[in-house]
Amino acid sequence: GIDLSRMQMLVAVLSRRVGLALADQDVFVNVVGGMRLGEPAADLGVALAIASSYRETRVDPRLVTIGEVGLAGELRSVGQLERRLQEASKLGFSKALIPATVGRGLVRPPAGLDLIRAATLDEAIDRAVVR
Numbered sequence: 001g002i003d004l005s006r007m008q009m010l011v012a013v014l015s016r017r018v019g020l021a022l023a024d025q026d027v028f029v030n031v032v033g034g035m036r037l038g039e040p041a042a043d044l045g046v047a048l049a050i051a052s053s054y055r056e057t058r059v060d061p062r063l064v065t066i067g068e069v070g071l072a073g074e075l076r077s078v079g080q081l082e083r084r085l086q087e088a089s090k091l092g093f094s095k096a097l098i099p100a101t102v103g104r105g106l107v108r109p110p111a112g113l114d115l116i117r118a119a120t121l122d123e124a125i126d127r128a129v130v131r
Helices: 004-018 040-055 081-090 121-128
Strands: 063-065 095-099 114-118
Touching: 004 040, 004 121, 040 063, 040 121, 063 121, 081 095, 095 121, 114 121
Parallel strands: 063 095, 095 114
Antiparallel strands: none
């Protein structure tokens, strides 16, 4: 369900910028329902899933992630962020991890949805895991 070149890029960024030794690992990503993930906004969620599996940690189940991952490990904003946050809130998420580049006054999250910001993938992984 995910573009192979996009997944290879995410694995490379996780290896180089986050320090995960993934070069000798088999990495599989399953997308439920046969959906195709062609949307860069899903990058952050896919990268977090790979990192949490590798580190054997858990991502907060109340957390939705929205953001594109760049080659340098930076998180980039995506279009229609407010609409995505509204949908996440309707689905029951109480936290949203978004790129720090999104201006603080530019996005108004729905009531009950706390925004967590991260500038890099490494920072996002640290903020997403359950301790």
